[in-house]
Each structure stands twice: as structure tokens, then as C-alpha cells.
Amino acid sequence: MSEEEEHVVSLVDVLEEDDELEEEASAVLAASDAEHCSYSQGYVKRQALYACGTCCPPGGAAAGVCLACSYKCHEGHQLYELYTKRNFRCDCGNSKFKDLTCKLSPEKEEVNSGNKYSHNFFGLYCTCSRPYPDPDDQVEDQMIQCVVCEDWLHGRHLGAEVPDSVELQEMICESCMNQNQFLWTYAPHMAVPETELKTDPDQTKPGPSEVKSEVKSEVKSEVKSEVSIQADDEPSSKRLRLQGEPEGEEPKGEEPKGAEPKGACRLKELQQIGRSRSQSGATFWPSGWRSRLCTCSDCQKLVSEAGAPFLLDETDTVLAYETKGKTLERTNQSADPLMSALDRLNRVQQLELIHEYNDLKTELKDFLQSFASEGKVVTPDDIRQFFEQQQSRKRRRANGQLYGP
Numbered sequence: 001m002s003e004e005e006e007h008v009v010s011l012v013d014v015l016e017e018d019d020e021l022e023e024e025a026s027a028v029l030a031a032s033d034a035e036h037c038s039y040s041q042g043y044v045k046r047q048a049l050y051a052c053g054t055c056c057p058p059g060g061a062a063a064g065v066c067l068a069c070s071y072k073c074h075e076g077h078q079l080y081e082l083y084t085k086r087n088f089r090c091d092c093g094n095s096k097f098k099d100l101t102c103k104l105s106p107e108k109e110e111v112n113s114g115n116k117y118s119h120n121f122f123g124l125y126c127t128c129s130r131p132y133p134d135p136d137d138q139v140e141d142q143m144i145q146c147v148v149c150e151d152w153l154h155g156r157h158l159g160a161e162v163p164d165s166v167e168l169q170e171m172i173c174e175s176c177m178n179q180n181q182f183l184w185t186y187a188p189h190m191a192v193p194e195t196e197l198k199t200d201p202d203q204t205k206p207g208p209s210e211v212k213s214e215v216k217s218e219v220k221s222e223v224k225s226e227v228s229i230q231a232d233d234e235p236s237s238k239r240l241r242l243q244g245e246p247e248g249e250e251p252k253g254e255e256p257k258g259a260e261p262k263g264a265c266r267l268k269e270l271q272q273i274g275r276s277r278s279q280s281g282a283t284f285w286p287s288g289w290r291s292r293l294c295t296c297s298d299c300q301k302l303v304s305e306a307g308a309p310f311l312l313d314e315t316d317t318v319l320a321y322e323t324k325g326k327t328l329e330r331t332n333q334s335a336d337p338l339m340s341a342l343d344r345l346n347r348v349q350q351l352e353l354i355h356e357y358n359d360l361k362t363e364l365k366d367f368l369q370s371f372a373s374e375g376k377v378v379t380p381d382d383i384r385q386f387f388e389q390q391q392s393r394k395r396r397r398a399n400g401q402l403y404g405p
Contacts, residue, residue, distance in 0.1 A: 127157050
């Protein structure tokens with residue numbers, strides 16, 4: 001097989017991949033404003049964020065910018081895509097940026113004291129603190145985001161085997177579990193059972209030769225996701241969360257049999273049961289698990305003091321954010337761009353445009369069909385030739401042959 005043949009992909013593959021990337025981008029970016037800086041909204045519950053390595057290189061102060069500022073103020077800069085972060089206010093142009101003033105919202109406080117930063121803002125991820133994608137890592141691995149600290153970790157550095165249905169689950173890393181000990185009480189009753197994880201001791205700790213891996217697509221087209229409830233709204237490959245609950249668990253929204261009456265502390269009830277599991281490694285939690293956490297006044301105080309009140313809020317999930325983005329995208333697409341353009345033209349121009357559109361649609365379909373029927377691959381030269389022919393026909397039409405061949 002020649003080198004050229006080895007790199008051949010079918011047109012169907014290209015179109016399917018393009019559709020997937022577009023859907024992923026829509027899920028993450030559509031719920032954020034691409035035109036206006038989000039600073040005026042304060043600490044946004046969840047939004048797409050970027051860090052600028054050009055303006056804030058490693059060794060300096062960490063800073064994050066909103067989607068609109070990544071387009072308008074940092075075009076051409078080295079940007080690290082952070083996917084989404086919760087409760088963050090855009091830093092663009094504040095005191096952390098020495099030589100840049102925000103073009104969209106120049107009047108900002110010197111710092112946003114409520115923002116939380118991590119090594120992600122310098123393009124590093126996981127407990128191994130490696131970049132993503134990592135040019136030195138030849139191991140194919142997935143990245144999974146912890147829903148508490150929001151860092152991205154390699155599957156092989158979680159201290160637990162990744163379940164097959166991980167894209168439908170929420171993951172909490174071992175560090176965050178240990179910082180929030182009450183979660184270990186819930187884990188035996190709500191998290192994916194350890195028997196389904198089959199932890200591999202060799203994957204518990206990253207070895208010295210294990211350099212992390214990747215699959216982060218380009219800025220604005222890559223994404224990550226979380227809890228999926230409907231098949232049409234499943235999150236994308238680089239994001240990970242769960243849909244069904246493990247066998248033996250009560251359905252979402254229902255109290256387990258024998259539960260204490262409402263108002264009682266469910267956390268204390270589970271502590272009295274005494275069921276336990278090994279307190280090591282990451283844990284994976286099924287869809288709806290947050291709604292089953294105790295919300296009595298003592299537990300609300302406990303979660304708040306731990307700095308994790310968002311655990312009691314199901315709308316905090318990436319699923320909720322992505323669902324909002326997809327809904328907005330569908331709403332925006334409901335108005336046909338062609339029909340909107342036609343509304344601004346007179347009748348003669350409308351007819352001409354409709355004919356042009358229909359001709360191009362038919363000719364492109366016939367052109368691609370000829371390749372499909374012969375089993376040929378469409379090359380860039382073929383595409384260029386097709387549009388050169390279209391330009392030639394357009395010129396002939398302009399000379400009086402309006403709808404001729």
C-alpha cells in the first residue's frame with residue numbers, strides 16, 4: 001500500500017467527524033456568549049473558559065478569559081482550552097495582563113478574588129502535570145474531569161479502573177474524596193460498585209515512564225461532557241459521565257426502602273448502617289446521584305463549609321450546561337439562513353438565488369455520487385476543479401446565459 005493510500009479516509013468519515021465536532025462545539029460554546037464579555041454577569045455559574053499562554057505565561061499569575069474575549073482580545077495567541085469552569089469571572093485585561101486592555105469590557109477590578117485557579121490555566125493536567133495533548137506521550141488514554149476540582153486526569157492515573165460506561169458518569173478523584181470525607185459514606189450506597197471497577201494495581205500510581213496522553217481537539221472545537229439523560233444529548237468523547245444507576249440502587253428521585261422520614265439526616269442513617277468500601281482511588285457516580293444526597297440543615301452546612309455546595313445542585317452539572325447549549329443551538333438553527341436572506345431580496349433576486357442554490361445542490365450531489373458509484377476517493381484537486389467549473393459557469397451566466405449549461 002502506498003503512502004498516499006495509507007492516509008486516505010472516505011468522504012463519509014470526514015463528514016461524520018465534522019458533524020461530531022460541530023455538535024461537541026455547539027454543546028460547550030453555544031451556552032456562552034461569543035460577542036460580549038461575561039464580566040458584567042459577575043461570577044458565572046458555568047461558562048466556556050480559556051487561559052492565554054501569551055499574556056500569562058507559566059511562572060506568572062494564572063488568569064482565565066471568557067469565550068468572547070478569546071475571540072476578540074486574544075486572537076492569534078496561545079490559548080489553553082479549559083472546557084468549562086464554574087463560578088468564574090472573566091479576568092481579561094485586569095491587573096494580571098500587563099500589556100493588554102480588554103476590548104469588550106475595559107473597566108474591570110484589578111483581580112477577581114472569587115476565582116479559583118489550577119495548573120490547568122498553564123496548560124497542565126492530571127496528577128502527572130503534563131500538557132494535553134502531550135507530544136511525548138505515546139500511550140493512548142482518555143482524559144476524565146473530576147466534578148469537584150474540575151481537573152482532567154488520565155484514566156490510568158485514577159487509581160481505579162475506568163468503567164465501560166464512564167461517558168455516562170461523574171467522576172470524583174481520590175484527592176477530592178479524601179478532602180470531603182462525607183463522600184466516602186455515600187460511596188458504598190450510591191457510587192458504581194467496586195466489583196464493576198476491577199482495579200488494576202499496576203495502574204494505581206503513574207510510573208516514571210508513563211507520560212500522559214491526549215485527544216484534545218483544537219480551540220473552540222474540542223469539548224468534554226457529563227451526565228447524559230437522553231440518547232440524543234449524550235456528551236462527547238472527551239467528557240465523561242453516566243446515565244443509568246447501578247443495579248440494586250433505587251430509581252432516581254425515590255427514597256430507598258426503609259429510609260428515614262423526610263427531615264431526618266440521611267448521611268447519619270448511612271453512617272449507622274456501617275457499609276463500607278476501600279477508601280482509595282477515584283469513584284464514579286451514576287446520573288441523579290446528587291439528588292439523593294442529604295439536604296438537611298446540618299448537611300447543607302457541612303457541604304458549604306467544604307466549599308462544595310454545588311454538589312447539591314443538579315443544574316451545576318456539565319450535562320445541564322451542554323443541554324442548554326444544544327437547546328440554544330437548535331433554536332438559532334430553526335430560522336433557515338437561506339429564507340432569511342431571501343426576505344431581504346426583491347422577487348427577481350429571490351428567483352435567481354433559488355435557481356443558483358438548486359443548481360449547485362444538484363451538481364454537487366451528482367459530482368459526489370459519481371465518485372461513490374466508482375468507489376473513488378474525493379481529493380482536494382477534485383474539489384478545486386468542481387468549484388472552478390462552477391465559477392466558469394457563473395461567468396457565462398453573467399454574460400447572458402442565465403440558466404444554461
